[in-house]
Amino acid sequence: GAGVSQSPRYKVAKRGQDVALRCDPISGHVSLFWYQQALGQGPEFLTYFQNEAQLDKSGLPSDRFFAERPEGSVSTLKIQRTQQEDSAVYLCASSVLETGELFFGEGSRLTVL
Amino acid sequence: QKEVEQNSGPLSVPEGAIASLNCTYSDRGSQSFFWYRQYSGKSPELIMFIYSNGDKEDGRFTAQLNKASQYVSLLIRDSQPSDSATYLCAVNRQGSSNTGKLIFGQGTTLQVKP
Numbered sequence: 551g552a553g554v555s556q557s558p559r560y561k562v563a564k565r566g567q568d569v570a571l572r573c574d575p576i577s578g579h580v581s582l583f584w585y586q587q588a589l590g591q592g593p594e595f596l597t598y599f600q601n602e603a604q605l606d607k608s609g610l611p612s613d614r615f616f617a618e619r620p621e622g623s624v625s626t627l628k629i630q631r632t633q634q635e636d637s638a639v640y641l642c643a644s645s646v647l648e649t650g651e652l653f654f655g656e657g658s659r660l661t662v663l
Numbered sequence: 664q665k666e667v668e669q670n671s672g673p674l675s676v677p678e679g680a681i682a683s684l685n686c687t688y689s690d691r692g693s694q695s696f697f698w699y700r701q702y703s704g705k706s707p708e709l710i711m712f713i714y715s716n717g718d719k720e721d722g723r724f725t726a727q728l729n730k731a732s733q734y735v736s737l738l739i740r741d742s743q744p745s746d747s748a749t750y751l752c753a754v755n756r757q758g759s760s761n762t763g764k765l766i767f768g769q770g771t772t773l774q775v776k777p
Contacts (some may be wrong), residue, residue: 583763590671592751592767593707606764641706645763651697652763654706 551577554655556642562661563632571627571658575644582625583652584617585641593641599625632662664689667754669768678775682739684771686752689733695755696728697765698737702748711737712752742775749773 555574560651563569575582585593586609601622601653610617614632619625630635639659643652667688675684684698695714699707713726713735714717725738735754739746749772753765 553764581763590769592667592753592769593765594767596763598764643763651712652707652765654708656706 554642554644554653555606556640556655556658558658559656560661562663564663565633566631567662568628568630569632569660571629571640571642571660573625573627573642574656575623575625575642576653579644579646579653580622581645582619583643583645584625585643585654586611587639587641587657589638596627596640602657629660632660634662636660637662665768666690666766667752668772669750669752671769672772673774674771675774675776676742676743678742679692679703680742680775682742682746682773682775684737684750684752685733685740686735686737686768687733688735688754688766689753690754690756690766691730691733693733693754693756696726697753697755698735699728699751699753699767700722700748701751701770707751729761739773744775744777747773747775 557572584596587593597617598606599619616628639657641657641659643654697712698710701707711726713728719726723740727736749770751770752768
């Protein structure tokens, strides 16, 4: 695709529900990242994939957060038993290996009630 | 102390003026520095990156890096109302094989008034 595509753009969940956020990176981009952006803050790193391998998950805030990229293209970020503090915009980004230039998707805004 | 610090602003400048955005970082070993622009409700987009001490110019934008002072800045010449956005400074840590694992500041909101 022309850019990084994320869905859903908006998600409202009741506390305790599970959610799944999808990211379709730019075709051919090996690296894929998930960031979390709270209101008024800069993005915070969650996890990184190189192809299908999850090489860094140090930013995942708890074991309720899980990400996968089974075929090295589309990725899913899953949040189990959502809490109010999980409310944020979840940004997916892809890049060509080694450049450090991230191409962000439009984000998925999660609101937990 | 946050790893990357920016004044949240808002920074207000008149159209045509120079806007100066500043950023400091705490990890002296940081190697790569990025400026992203984020319009309200939109995703961040890369404006510039800089790796070496000194200035780097691209059109109306100039990035300045001073590693000794652990300071990065972005100058926007001839500011336009369309430049009104939040500007995010981001840093890549020393020795990180994950070149996309960036540490972002909270961003500075720039308002360019006609």
